[in-house]
Amino acid sequence: AQSVTQLGSHVSVSEGALVLLRCNYSSSVPPYLFWYVQYPNQGLQLLLKYTTGATLVKGINGFEAEFKKSETSFHLTKPSAHMSDAAEYFCAVSLNNAGNMLTFGGGTRLMVKP
Amino acid sequence: EADIYQTPRYLVIGTGKKITLECSQTMGHDKMYWYQQDPGMELHLIHYSYGVNSTEKGDLSSESTVSRIRTEHFPLTLESARPSHTSQYLCASSEYHGYTFGSGTRLTVV
Numbered sequence: 001a002q003s004v005t006q007l008g009s010h011v012s013v014s015e016g017a018l019v020l021l022r023c024n025y026s027s028s029v030p031p032y033l034f035w036y037v038q039y040p041n042q043g044l045q046l047l048l049k050y051t052t053g054a055t056l057v058k059g060i061n062g063f064e065a066e067f068k069k070s071e072t073s074f075h076l077t078k079p080s081a082h083m084s085d086a087a088e089y090f091c092a093v094s095l096n097n098a099g100n101m102l103t104f105g106g107g108t109r110l111m112v113k114p
Numbered sequence: 115e116a117d118i119y120q121t122p123r124y125l126v127i128g129t130g131k132k133i134t135l136e137c138s139q140t141m142g143h144d145k146m147y148w149y150q151q152d153p154g155m156e157l158h159l160i161h162y163s164y165g166v167n168s169t170e171k172g173d174l175s176s177e178s179t180v181s182r183i184r185t186e187h188f189p190l191t192l193e194s195a196r197p198s199h200t201s202q203y204l205c206a207s208s209e210y211h212g213y214t215f216g217s218g219t220r221l222t223v224v
Contacts, residue, residue, distance in 0.1 A: 034212045043120075043204050043215035051211055088154065094212070101147075102213060106156040 002027040002093045006105035014113045019063075019078040021108050023091030026072060033074040034092040034102065035065055044090060050074065061085070086112045117141075120205050120216035127195055127223055135190045135219045137205035146188040147213065149204040150174060157204065163188055195223045 007022040025031055032051050036044040048059025055067040065076045074091060091105040118139040127133055139146065148161040159172030163182040177199070178192050188207075192199055202220045206213040 032211065036215075041202075041218070041220060043217045044206075044213075045215070046212055049212055090157070092212070101159075101162070102208075104157045107154075109154060 002031065002095060002103050004091050004093050004103055004105035006089075006091050006108050008108055009106065010109045010111065012111040012113060013081045015083055016080050019076070019081045019085065019110065021076040021089050021091075021110065023065075023074045023076065023105060024072055025074065025091075025093045027093060027095065029095055030069075032094040032100075033065075033067060034094070035059065035063070035074075035076050036090045036092065037061075038088040038090065038107075040087075047076070047089075081110075081112050083112050083114065086110055118205060118207055118214050118216045120203075120219050122219060123217060124220050125222070127221070129194075129196055129223055131195050133192050133195055133221070135203055135205075135221070137188045137190070137216055138186050139188075139207045139214070140186065141207060141209070141214065142185060143207035143209045143214075144185065145208045146182070147206045147208070148172075148178075148180060148188070148190050149206065150176065151202045151204055151218075153202070161190065195221075197223045199223050 003026045005024045034049045035047040038044045048057045050057045050067045058064045063078045090107050092102040094100045094102050121136045144165045146163045149157040158174035160176040161180040163169045204218045205216040
């Protein structure tokens, strides 16, 4: 079985500062990994995903994440936070690419201070 | 444009009423899911379907029911709404490489 842990339910950064949202997973087989963003009263939107190949994955809105197998991590980063980045972020893991069910982390609320 | 639609976006309804939350997708995905999410909280899977005439209960026990008569349509029904059903309900579909989510229905039962 797989599981996802997001460290820190709330993260606060200043505008222009580095954003780092942490995600660790457990899986008995090579995982597929995802980051989703959710704005208030909206559904989840895919930010980026890792399936195979390059371990550094670039997504929308300037976000990127790096798959580190040795650390079982898939942390999300952005060099410079913008006020519009304030949202809830969810990390998720899937065991294969055949539309298998995703397991979601508990979410991290990102707050951006002016 | 391929997408997934949920209606209504917001619903306020009295206790004891029967309600159906609609979810439709135009992508031809076989797999569809319903999640319940309280504000600022994690997602809880309540139902899923892997194709027509296939439905399963998820991890979170729910008094709701679902049906899958057509590939594109996956409605969720509450026979008798209660205040404890107040929540956001998210529908999603998938084929490969993750899910596509609808915008959600925010349900308030008074």
